[in-house]
Amino acid sequence: MNERLRSMASHRLFWPVAVLVVMLAVNTIYRPGFLAVEVNNGHLYGTPIDILRLSAPLILVGLGMTLVISTGGIDLSVGSICAISGAIACLHISQAPDQNSLVTVFTALAMALGAALVLGAWNGVLVSVIGIQPIIATLILMVAGRGLAQLVTEGQIITINSGPYRALGLGHLLTLPLAIFIALGAALLIAALTRRTALGMIIESVGGNREASRLAGIRSARMVFLVYVVSAACAAVAGFMMTANVSSADGNNAGLWVELDAILAVVIGGTSLAGGRFYLSGTILGALIIQTLTTTVYAMNISPQTALLFKAVVVIAVCLIQAPEFRAKLGRRRRGGPPSPSSAPQPQKEEVTA
Amino acid sequence: MTDSRPVLTMTGISKSFPGVRALHNVDFRLFPGEVHALMGENGAGKSTLIKVLTGVYGIDEGTITLGDEQVAFSGPMQASAAGVSTVYQEVNLCPNLSVAENIFIGREPRLLGAVRWGEVRRRARQLLTRLDLDIDVTAPVASYSLAVQQMVAIARAIDVQARVLILDEPTSSLDATEVAQLFRVMRQLRDEGIAILFVTHFLDQVYGIADRITVLRNGTLVGEYPIAELPQLALVEKMIGKELDVLERLEEQPRRELAAVEGGTPFVAVSELGRKGAVAPFSLTIHAGEVVGLAGLLGSGRTEAARLFFGADRADRGEVTVNGKPTSLRNPVQAIEYGIGFCSENRRAEGIIPDLSVRENMILAMQAARGWLRPIPRRRQDELVEQYIKALSIRPANPDVPVRNLSGGNQQKVLLARWLITEPRLLILDEPTRGIDIGAKAEIQKLVVQLSDGGMAVLFISAELEEVLRLSHKVAVMRDREMVAQLDNDDTVDAERVMQTIASGSTRKEASQ
Incomplete structure (x- = not known):
């Protein structure tokens, strides 16, 4: 490897980007028109655009999850919060006389967002004030939240016919889907909030060593509380998109398992589950990888029975490729050929690329 | 006493971390039946050398030979299986497991897959007897003192037919009798032919037990010397690479009189401040520009008292005034607002x-x-x-x-x-010099003097009485979680007097009040 390549390969986003590029390449080989984008009716259409649009909810949930994981926590309740916020918004719109009224839609969004903030605060209090382990604390709402969503929808699927609401999922702005701008806007907002102020460092500090942070004068508990509220807010907006995509709210299935995809996106993006440093751009890449994988499964006509297994295999491969230790082992085997007995106790001289 | 052939040879070892060159072309030899002190300042590469040896880190360059074989361990487990065992500075035991379980964890004697607990206990007892230690092996490790825990860690290390025993600052949290006990065990193991690599910052201990010394500085080898050929002063000079006059000048520096610093309203005054289960109520004043020493043995309540000053723990009784105004220090945020800073003794858990x-x-x-x-x-x-x-x-x-x-x-x-x-206007330093070398220690002491001359109040906690006495205007003595005395640090006070106060637990509040 020459110097430039090596310094590129040591960038923390190198492997996620490489994985994404390989996936797109495989798809293009399989189906040459995969990357084609066409203009229709003043809007851009094509698989890459679809991937961007469909990954928007996951990006949103992933951004919130990144902050939570950075503090050393985890938020399992985001899927349920998606369902609840979607249900509240759709319920309000379905009961309104004019479903296309902007006032109605914005009221619905505000109500649902407010509810989500309360739920986030609930998580935050459980974790930061009462001190329950995050995985247990948010598990409560993960399970109970589905019930709440069912209560809101009264066990039915609420269908709505609201142009402004549908636009959240399917609308366009400047030739691109609106959802992309919403996700991008949220990403920029969170990035500005954390990186233009000292908030990011303080969150990382709490995640790195909570007691030491407290003794340095940081209100650690307050920071932990805050990230769960932010996570819930992100989940709520994601819930709007999911329900807007299908113009209906299904308390059972909206946002189902999105928490797991979000955690995966965060980890692929390079943020450690142990907390500490976080990487928003990495999470966005991770979400794109996951959505590309889902799209690939559909595009390749892989049968639904084997689709999950296929996804699992790819995810394992992605995780292995990202692990520096695994790459070191792989590299040794490739370079060294069959190890001769005398070379076995040699000191290991690996080129560590990460 | 030493064999002619080394049991362990490290040649040309280099190791870098991102942004740091930790070791550069270092050679190191260890002979059977010797205690070999590895000396150097902080960051000289002592810990890295040990971690490279035991396979915690890989090496960039160089070779390690154990006996006749070239080795490269993949980790401490493999190293100890090959006879290179390590006991770390921070005791690495599972506090909730029993002594016997800790000794045999990961290599329990088994029969058909089931652990033979009777055998585990019997062998644990046997091992500890060899170390002159008579304790209940079924009790949790946490119920014993640090010194005993250290011995348990050593027992675990030597059970695996160790040829090389590495002791990385084993004495930093032990008191004098415990150190003596440890040294007796070390001598016994040495006489059995085990090669002991000993890392410490205490010079007296090196001259008390080591046979040879290897000195590192800035990741490079300074040299290897028989103990008789390297007097203490020469050792220190080799470690810090400069003349020692810094430290000596500090010794001679005149300290301002207590009366001079204790004028006016104290910056912080506490009266009958206490916390149940942590420290009995005590009263203390700290003025701007004053250094107050907190002396006492480990666990005497020094840290607990200091934490109340910072709001790290909440006092459940007593009064606090800052600048003459009554207040309470409920949390660190509030203490920091008043201009109080706190350097914890536990830098890993509560610092960095x-x-x-x-x-x-x-x-x-x-x-x-x-x-x-x-x-x-x-x-x-x-x-x-x-x-x-x-x-x-x-x-x-x-x-x-x-x-x-x-x-x-x-x-x-x-x-x-x-x-x-x-x-800050008051800086609380809890054991700021523990586990650090002479050069840095002198720098920190010098800094404390400078800061207090500049008007900062300092609450200085240290287990080393000389250090406390050198810096403080006033010494508060702690014993059994109680403040038993406050001494003006004038000519009549010396380490012996403080030690007597600690020992006798005299409750006379002398001089200062």
């Missing part, structure tokens, strides 16, 4: 944020005080960080390496910088 860079660790307290909405401008950060890296000679002088890549002493200096940057 390992992932964050040196820069971020340094500005953390200042940033927290400003609130997250007002980030410190990058240029100001650079100025501050550069200033303190230089002032405290922190190595490596790179603000962007993660602080976990620094040696213990340099991490300590980073923490010190974190608080100095906030320009």
Whole structure:
């Protein structure tokens, strides 16, 4: 490897980007028109655009999850919060006389967002004030939240016919889907909030060593509380998109398992589950990888029975490729050929690329 | 006493971390039946050399030979299986498991897959008898003192037919009798032919037990010397690479009289401040420019008392006045607002944020005080960080390496910088010099004198009485979680008198009041 390549390969986003590029390449080989984008009716259409649009909810949930994981926590309740916020918004719109009224839609969004903030605060209090382990604390709402969503929808699927609401999922702005701008806007907002102020460092500090942070004068508990509220807010907006995509709210299935995809996106993006440093751009890449994988499964006509297994295999491969230790082992085997007995106790001289 | 052939040879060892060259072309030999002291300042590479040897880190260059074989261990487990065992500075035992379980964890004698617990206990007892230790092997490790825990760790280390035993600062939390007990065990093991690699910062201990000394400085080898050929002064000079006059000058520095610093309203005065189960009610005043020493044995309540001053723990009784105004110190945020800083003795658990860079660790307290909405401008950060890296000679002088890549002493200096940057009016230093070398120790002591001359109040806690006496205007003596005496540090007070006070538990409040 020459110097430039090596310094590129040591960038923390190198492997996620490489994985994404390989996936797109495989798809293009399989189906040459995969990357084609066409203009229709003043809007851009094509698989890459679809991937961007469909990954928007996951990006949103992933951004919130990144902050939570950075503090050393985890938020399992985001899927349920998606369902609840979607249900509240759709319920309000379905009961309104004019479903296309902007006032109605914005009221619905505000109500649902407010509810989500309360739920986030609930998580935050459980974790930061009462001190329950995050995985247990948010598990409560993960399970109970589905019930709440069912209560809101009264066990039915609420269908709505609201142009402004549908636009959240399917609308366009400047030739691109609106959802992309919403996700991008949220990403920029969170990035500005954390990186233009000292908030990011303080969150990382709490995640790195909570007691030491407290003794340095940081209100650690307050920071932990805050990230769960932010996570819930992100989940709520994601819930709007999911329900807007299908113009209906299904308390059972909206946002189902999105928490797991979000955690995966965060980890692929390079943020450690142990907390500490976080990487928003990495999470966005991770979400794109996951959505590309889902799209690939559909595009390749892989049968639904084997689709999950296929996804699992790819995810394992992605995780292995990202692990520096695994790459070191792989590299040794490739370079060294069959190890001769005398070379076995040699000191290991690996080129560590990460 | 030593064989002619070394049991362990390390040749041309080099090791780098991102931004840090930890070892450069270092040679090291260890003979059977010797105690070999590895000496050097913080960041000299002692810990790295040990970790390279035991396979915690891979090496960039060089070879390690154990017996006749060239080796490269993949980790401490493999190393100890090959006869190279390590006992670390911080005791690495599972506190909730029993003594016997701790000794045999991971290699329990088994029969058909089932652990033979009777055999585990029997062999554990046997091993501890060999170390002259008569304790209940079924009791949890946490129920014993640190010294006993240290012995248990050694028992675990030598059970695996160790040829090489590495003791990485085993004495830093032991008192004198415990150290003597440890040394007896070390001599016995040495006479059995085990090669012992001993790392410590206590020079007296080196001359009490070591046969040979290897000195490292800045990741390079200074030399290997028989103990008789390297007097103490020469050793220190080789370690810090400069003349010792810094330290000596400090010894001679005149201290201002207590009366001179104790005028006017005290900066902080506490009266009958206490916390149940932590420290009995005590009263103490600290004036601007005054250094108050807290002396006492480990566990005597020094740290507990200091934590009340910082609001790290909440006092459940007593009164506090700051600048003459009554208040209560409920949490660190409030204490910091009053201009109080606290350097914890437990820098790993309560001090550094390992992932964050040196820069971020340094500005953390200042940033927290400003609130997250007002980030410190990058240029100001650079100025501050550069200033303190230089002032405290922190190595490596790179603000962007993660602080976990620094040696213990340099991490300590980073923490010190974190608080100095906030320009506190009272700085609480809890064992700021523990586990750090002479050069850095002198620097920190000098700094304390400078700061107090400049009007900062300092609450100085240390297990080393000489150090407390050298710096303090007033010494408060703790014993069994109670403040038993306050002594004016005048000519009549010396280490012996303080020791007597600790021993007798005299409750006379002498002089100062």
